[in-house]
Amino acid sequence: MSRCDRCGGEMKNMKTSNERPFEGGTLVVTDVPAQKCECDELILVGDGALIAGYANHLRNANVIGRVQVSLDDLKRKFTVQDFLPKNACNT
Numbered sequence: 001m002s003r004c005d006r007c008g009g010e011m012k013n014m015k016t017s018n019e020r021p022f023e024g025g026t027l028v029v030t031d032v033p034a035q036k037c038e039c040d041e042l043i044l045v046g047d048g049a050l051i052a053g054y055a056n057h058l059r060n061a062n063v064i065g066r067v068q069v070s071l072d073d074l075k076r077k078f079t080v081q082d083f084l085p086k087n088a089c090n091t
Contacts, residue, residue, distance in 0.1 A: 004037035011035045018043065022055040028068040029054075050074055053083025 002011045016034040020027045029051050035042045054074055058067060 002035075004039060007037055007039040009037035009039065011037050016041060016043075018048075018051055020051055020055040022059040022063075024059060024062065024064045026066050027051070027055045027058060028066065029071050029074065030068065031070045031072060033071075046080060047071060049080045050078065050083075053080060054078060057083060 003009065004011055013033070013035055015031045016036065018029045018032045020029070032043055032047055032051075051071075051074070054069075
């Protein structure tokens with residue numbers, strides 16, 4: 001069992017939802033693996049980057065409203081590289 005460095009609470013592994021506002025609406029990603037304690041919630045950097053990239057994609061596509069998708073569905077359709085500038089992938 002691991003403990004939080006700040007609050008001393010137990011870090012619990014669980015699935016959570018992540019809400020990300022974008023211009024035009026809100027992206028809600030469900031079933032995101034996270035470690036939670038009393039003061040914080042941590043998700044993997046790669047998962048956060050994928051969520052942020054998809055929110056930016058929705059903004060660029062002028063999507064309006066609330067969009068809900070599971071993290072597994074996002075991972076089946078996209079990778080983080082899909083949201084990087086094309087010249088960044090060729091280096």
